[in-house]
Amino acid sequence: MASMESSNASISDDDTMDVTEASVQLLQSCAEGNEAGVESALQMGADVVCRDEEGRTPLHFAAGVGPLPIVKRLIEAGHPWNVVDDNYLCPGDYALQHGQQEIAEYLLEEGVRAEMLLGLVQKRKPGTAHGDVPTGASVNQNADVKMDTATTDSAGAVSTETKEQPAGGAYLQSAVRFAGDRIMDASNDAVMMEWETPLMQAHAELLCPTEKLDVLNVGMASLHCTLFCFLWGSWSLGFPQISTSFDSVIA
């Protein structure tokens, strides 16, 4: 493919432009908001999810620059809504950063549509996409969310788990260790952190506007929370107190 990369002699001749050149034109046209340029690049066979040196795709540029028809055209051509660049930003992030409200709304609706459609055919765990995401793939990148399971790889493979697999199975069996005020599971992921405490306090206030209510907490695999509490001290009977700040809340 070296000849492709070095080829530049025939750049003005549409018939002989190769995929690489068409892709470069696509990126450039998106960066310029040039609808005609986008259309001709696609006609010439440009790779719709080609990337620049920072991992940005045509949709990253189109989302930041506009106009909306280019964004729609790229989606129509098969560009996934949720590809992230080297900085972990998706096209919707670019739209928001550049004040493209209409485009951000469109991409959000496209994301909702694609994810809900996907939800009909497979389980997905909302996560953070990275690297290449096949068309129609979910943001669901299991390996990328808080834990690694035996069934996923660090490359962020799209979920292929089936209904038969018990949810949280790997986590329920994983070892947990302490690291200061952080709790890590065996794969060194953060599972519970101090900053979540005020959030939990707010949840409790929401659920208990008054006293004498009947409440239910469903902790699927809340080992992380519990160990966090063990570490921090006790809202429990006769457990040695470690943290005054936490205990005062529940005294």
Add this chain to the structure above:
Amino acid sequence: MGIIDGFLQSHKPRSHHIIEAHPAVYARMKTLGWDQKPGVFIHFGRWQDVLPRLRKAGLSFDGIFFDTFDEYYEDMLDFERELSWLLRGSGVYSFFNGMAAGNRFFHAVYCRIAELDLANLGMTVQYEPMPVKIDPTTWTGVKHKYWCLDTYYLPACRHKAST
């Protein structure tokens, strides 16, 4: 069991039910005397297995919290399908909103999906924004920075008929 249980206790509930699936955690809860606390009921098992028992006992609740950690979105949705009987008419349901928290745009997409799915179940959702302050050094040595949001959207879900 989690941090929230200590906070729930501080609001002096009449009854406080906890569904706990992890054997080590369950054992530890008993060691700590949680099962002896007045009004506290610990149900050992996965919620999928425990809920039928609660239903058979005719239980329903004013406040319900669901922590999605380590579960799929569809699991949470399965749980929410049970709210029609589990959550009282004027009750409030909330979940730990860490959906796709590694990217704020993905998070926004999932907040919207949750809103649509709950609407289909006859419920409304209000997201109350809360600032999240995370010390940057928090992430030192952490493999996945799983949270990049500076705002937490606290979900308050209610039956439509009650709003």
